[in-house]
Amino acid sequence: xxxxxxxxxxxxxxxxxxxxxxxxxxxxxxxxxxxxxxxxxxxxxxxxxxxxxxxxxxxxxxxxxxxxxxxxxxxxxxxxxxxxxxxxxxxxxxxxxxxxxxxxxxxxxxxxxxxxxxx
Numbered sequence: 001x002x003x004x005x006x007x008x009x010x011x012x013x014x015x016x017x018x019x020x021x022x023x024x025x026x027x028x029x030x031x032x033x034x035x036x037x038x039x040x041x042x043x044x045x046x047x048x049x050x051x052x053x054x055x056x057x058x059x060x061x062x063x064x065x066x067x068x069x070x071x072x073x074x075x076x077x078x079x080x081x082x083x084x085x086x087x088x089x090x091x092x093x094x095x096x097x098x099x100x101x102x103x104x105x106x107x108x109x110x111x112x113x114x115x116x117x118x119x
Contacts, residue, residue, distance in 0.1 A: 007031040009038040014114045017080070019047035024056035027064035036067045048080030049117040053110050055085055060094065072103060081105070083113040 007025035014020045019042035027035055042050060050071060054060070072082045083105045086092055095101040107113050
């Protein structure tokens, strides 16, 4: 069953040049494009540092991981970066198995993510 109906991305400006994308629900083949659009809108608005808050996310598939990798590739040449907030052990294991924990900075709270990008 696809829970695309409860998928949501809320964007907020956390600090100068830092946008937070709070993602909830499942990020999969059907919903990942919405995450990509929200991130593009944040970049178009001047953000170069992104926090992707996955605290309320239940599932990520390979399409979602591809979107996150694409975001890193877009912001780093701009002098920016991407930090992920995650507390889910399954998602953490996915990052570890795929080696993405070496590409992304993964922290436990939104405040830690903002601090990592602000510093």
